[in-house]
Amino acid sequence: MRELQYDAVKGGAILLVVFGHVWLGLADAGLIGSARLAQTVEHAIYLFHMPVFFFVSGLFFAPKQGPLAFLRGKALTLLWPLLLWSWVEGALLAVSGQGADRGIVGLMDVLSYPVPVKSVFWFLWVLFVLQVASYAVMRLAGRWHPAVLLVAGLAAIAVFVLGVDAGAAVIIVENAPYFLAGVLLALLRNELVRPDPLPFVVGLAIFLLAEVVHLRDGAGAGWFQLSALLATLGFVSTMGRTANTVVGRALAWLGKRTMAIYLMHIILTAGTRVMLLKLGYTGLGLHAVAGTIMGVAVPLAVDAVVQRLRLGRLAGFGQRA
Structure with a gap:
């Protein structure tokens, strides 16, 4: 059974993912007049929007399958979409001449x-590595696995606090605390989004506090993961409690379709920006709105067709009932 609260969380987060990439593209194209505005919005969004997805994935990570079945499932749901849509993106770059x-x-x-x-496919690879590693710990450490995962999460945070060079594994180490926090807090999953007024206010306050600290100290601060984790918890707590509202139900509907949006949006947002520029439109508002709408609406339309044809798994979106 799906939990609509977390679908609403994912729906809110995927909108920020799309808008964030639109915003970065506009900044790179020189369409945002204020460098300070460009940086502030970027830092505010990028603090938590992807950590939210790692955290929620951790909350629902409770594998029951044997090793081969587990690896097969993860290969189909994470590695296959990575390969397929990387090939699609690469082909479009080659055909358009943009990849020369x-x-x-x-x-x-x-x-x-x-x-x-x-591109955006790093998320699928990192999530695959973290899930496989966590599965191995759960199988090998048995009932001691929470302690092992806690130590691993703290060690990942310590890497940045102490300024240790993580090398090629940096992107995995950076995102490990969010996923592992979700795994460790899985038993409190319902408590995090209980529809009570006080926790809603507390969650919102935690989110805003984390944002203020991050915007003050910057992404280079050694404790940025702690700020990101607090912002993630605050966002999850706040957005999850909107599930019974009109907005929350709309976000929950969107949250069930995040994979299609995530896999396709970067192509569409970039294409929209290029097309508008060729037509002579340079207005920031038009680009921001049009890019975000295209990055969400087209994947939703494609997903609807794919689901109707029962090709969700082949397309890498997953097949909904």
């Missing part, structure tokens, strides 16, 4: 595009 400066011009360039992981 990255050396993407022929078939072999497209086929090799997924390695190393690029």
Whole structure:
């Protein structure tokens, strides 16, 4: 059974993911007049929007399958979408000529595009690694696995607090605390989104406090993961309690379709920006609204067709009942 509170959380977060990429594209194109405004909005959104997805994934991570069935399931739900949509993105870059400066011009360039992981697809790879590692700990450590996962999460935070160079694993280490926090708090999943007024206010206050600290100290602060974790908890607590409102139900509907939006939005937001610029439109408001709408609406339309044809798994979106 789905939990609408967390669908609402994901719906709110995916809107911020799409808008965040629209905003970054506009900043790179020089369409945001104020550098301070561009940076403030970017930092405010990027503090927590992807940690939310890692945290919620952790909350619902309770694998029961054997090792082979588990790996097969994760390969189909995470690695297959990564490969398929990396190939789609690579092909579009090659055909449009936009990939020439990255050396993407022929078939072999497209086929090799997924390695190393690029674009938004890093999330799928990192989530795959974290889930496989957590599964191994749960199987090997038995009833001691919460303690092992807690130590692993604290160690990941310590890497940045102490300024240790994590090398190529930095993106995994950076996001590990959010996923592991979700796993460790899974038993409190219902408590985090109980529809009571006081927890709603507390959650909102925690979120705002984390944002203020982050905007003051910047992304370079060693404790940024703690700020991100607090912002994530505050966002989850606040958005989850909107599930019984009109807005919350709309977000929950959107939250059930986040994979299609995530996989496709970067192509559409960039394409919308390029098209508007070619037509001579440079207004910040128009670009922000049009890019966000296209990044959400087109994937929803594609998903509707794919689901109706029962091709959700093949498309990498997952098949809904």
